Amino acid sequence: MTVSITLVQGDITRQRVDALVNAANSSLLGGGGVDGAIHRRGGPEILADCRRLRASLPKGLPTGRAVATVAGKLDARHVIHTVGPVWSATEDRSELLASCHREALRVAAELGARTVAFPAISTGVYRWPLDDAARVAVRTVREAADPARFDEVRFVLFDQAAYDAFAKALAAADR
Numbered sequence: 001m002t003v004s005i006t007l008v009q010g011d012i013t014r015q016r017v018d019a020l021v022n023a024a025n026s027s028l029l030g031g032g033g034v035d036g037a038i039h040r041r042g043g044p045e046i047l048a049d050c051r052r053l054r055a056s057l058p059k060g061l062p063t064g065r066a067v068a069t070v071a072g073k074l075d076a077r078h079v080i081h082t083v084g085p086v087w088s089a090t091e092d093r094s095e096l097l098a099s100c101h102r103e104a105l106r107v108a109a110e111l112g113a114r115t116v117a118f119p120a121i122s123t124g125v126y127r128w129p130l131d132d133a134a135r136v137a138v139r140t141v142r143e144a145a146d147p148a149r150f151d152e153v154r155f156v157l158f159d160q161a162a163y164d165a166f167a168k169a170l171a172a173a174d175r
């Protein structure tokens with residue numbers, strides 16, 4: 001049996017889930033894209049918690065790792081921050097992208113979060129091609145999410161192109 005994976009097109013900050021995943025940067029101190037949207041809607045408590053975590057991570061959160069904070073005003077209990085790799089045409093960094101998904105799920109399971117929402121990590125400012133990012137994300141979640149521990153893993157895709165890429169990856173994985 002594999003975990004239930006769902007896709008929605010929309011804004012991750014509007015989701016009601018136990019945990020939502022932030023495509024953060026290693027500073028953990030805010031950025032654009034998903035990160036900016038989460039801090040804007042979630043309010044200052046999330047950033048305050050990030051600052052506390054930063055105190056024990058002087059060099060920041062390494063790529064491929066994940067940590068959790070409160071979710072402030074979001075309709076979630078936790079935000080799990082992970083740092084995706086920047087796309088490279090010359091170096092295969094897909095193991096780091098897979099690691100983001102695995103580590104976020106590991107943290108979610110530790111917190112007892114049974115519904116988890118992911119954005120399309122690395123596909124914005126970090127420029128990872130959508131089809132490839134979708135393939136890595138879907139494959140990793142299918143392999144790593146124990147269906148006994150998660151009710152739903154939801155990918156929240158901001159636009160039609162991202163939705164289509166994930167739908168294609170999911171259909172290919174189900175074959």
Ligand code: ADP
Nearest residue numbers: 011012023033034037121122123124125126158
């Ligand atoms: P990264 O730096 O990992 O590339 P970004 O936040 O720049 O992260 O983008 C990751 C993906 O999230 C992109 O596909 C972008 O279109 C999408 N995105 C941006 N804002 C939101 C949002 N509010 N909800 C869901 N997805 C979003």
